[in-house]
Amino acid sequence: MPVPNEDRRIRFGVNYTPSQGWFHHWLDFDLDAVCADLDAIAGLGLDHVRVFPLWPLFQPNRTLIRPRAVEQLVRLADAAAERGLDVAVDGLQGHLSSFDFLPAWTRTWHRRNLFTDPEVLSGQEEYLRTLAAALADRPAFLGMTLGNEINQFADGPHPDPDRITGAQAAAWLERMLAACERGAPGRPHLHAAYDAAWYRDGHPFTPAHAARLGAMTAVHSWVFNGTAQRYGPAGAATEQHAAYLIELSKAWAVDPRRPVWLQEVGAPAPHIPGERAAAFTAATVTHALDCPDVWGVTWWCSHDVPRSLADFPELEYGLGLLAEDGSVKPVGRAFAALAARWRGRPHRPPARTTAVVVDAGDVEGAPRRSVCAPGGPVFDAWAALAARGARPALVLAQLSEDAHHLASRGITEVCRPEEVGRR
Known part of the structure; x- marks a missing residue:
């Protein structure tokens, strides 16, 4: 389980x-x-890896989970442990770097909804349970993430979405998290969504799901979502986008000390020019670690995609800490320096005492969550305060006058987005 806040590194x-x-x-x-x-990863001074079995290769038939594939995953985990690296495992891959990896028994002639079909659900449950159980006795196993941004399959802009309601999304998440718990009891299992969960009105996976289900909240911060385009590669909104998402997650969390894992963040070119990548890395991580209750930072990604592989979006080829020839890139040196600087230090940033109010409609559904997206009034107000050197938090409108909630988070001042420009 996550360690107590006061002991967290x-x-x-x-x-x-x-x-x-x-x-x-x-x-x-x-x-x-x-x-x-x-x-090479251990040589950078890092302490964990997040790994991605490809779902169709591990479970090519609904009732066949390949033992050799599971064995290979365990061998990878053991090899990482021998090098001092803990291992987090994503299960339902799912989606990676613009490519979908879905087993044939869910597509075309066997087309079934990934989130509601009873047979698909039973297959997914057994797959996640099997992976978790195979790793349960490994001390270096951190826990399961259900899948990488699997929420993208449930809504546009995916070209062929499996549409569901918010209630169906919650039921799916709870059932799959329970399967991971059966396989590896007591590990911090969680789920991860791309930022439509926080920013897209009507998306069935919601901020409440992200911030309340699972052992901790995962956020994926990508500034090619309009942030870098709108605010520039060196803008406060861009360099603090990860911190903003962390604070946005805390607005919806029931537990004021809920851990938040910055599970994906990277420096995508050309939105972040190559000559600025190291500075962007240092700024992004430093600002993120100025947020309370951060569990850790997991950079995307370890190695550049080989140019011999075709059809990736151009930005995907150069996101690694290590180049195709194995050399450490400037962004890798910057991230390694941050890891060295923080190694062994307790994480105890002071509370963020000023909070911007988030009015996204009802708490569970957040029907107006686009106010939080880049260009929205909440985002712009928060970014304006951050650019002035403030350390803003965020609080739901429904809790903005709740003295107990505010005190639990150390918030002493609340302002609405429209008030920020007059401050």
Whole structure:
């Protein structure tokens, strides 16, 4: 389980993208190549990796979970542990770097809703339980994430979404988290969404789901979502986008000390020019760690995608800490320096005493959550305060006059977005 807040040390890790064959390496699993990658990651001074089994390769038939694939995952986890790296595992891959990886038994002639079909649900449950159980006795196993941004399958702009309601999304999340718990009791299992959960009106996965279900909240901060385009690569809104999402998650959290994992963040070119990548990394991480209750930061990603692989969006090729030839890039040196600076230090930032009010409609559904998106009044008010050097928090309108809630978070001043420009 997550450690008590007062004892927490910041974790620094990386999303592991294999240098040979990208995630297709599961087709030709080479433990020696994996170990070389893990040696390079450990050499940066990091303490954990997030790894991604490809769902169709691990469960090609609804009633066949390949034992050899599961064994290879365990061997990867053991190799990471030998190098001092803990391992978090995503289950339902799902979606990675613009590509969807869904088993044939959910598509075309077998088309069934990923979130509601009873047979699909039973298959997913058994798959997640099996992966969790295979790793349950490994001390370095951190826990399961249900899948990488699987919420994108439930709504546009996905070209073929499996549409569901918010209640169906909650039921799916609760059922899959329970399956992980059955496989590995007591581990901090969680789920992860891309930022439509926070910013897109009507999206069935909601801020309340993100901030209240699972052992901690995961946020994925990508400034190519309009932030860098609107505010510039060096703007406060861009360099503090990760911090904003962390604080936005805390507005919806019931537990004021709920841990938040910055599970994905990167420096995407050309939105962040290559010459600014290291400075962006340092600013982003520093501002994120100025937020209370951060569990850790996991950079996307470890290794650049090989140019020999076709059809990736251009920005996906260069997101690694390590170049295709294995050399450490400037962004890798910057992230390693941050990890070294924070190693062993307690994470105890002071409370953020001024909070901007978030009125997104009812708490569970957040029908007007686009007010929080880049260009929205909440986002712009928060960013304006941050640009002035303030350390703003966020609070739901429904809680903005709740003295007990405000005190539990150390908030002493509340302002509405329209008031910020007059301050």
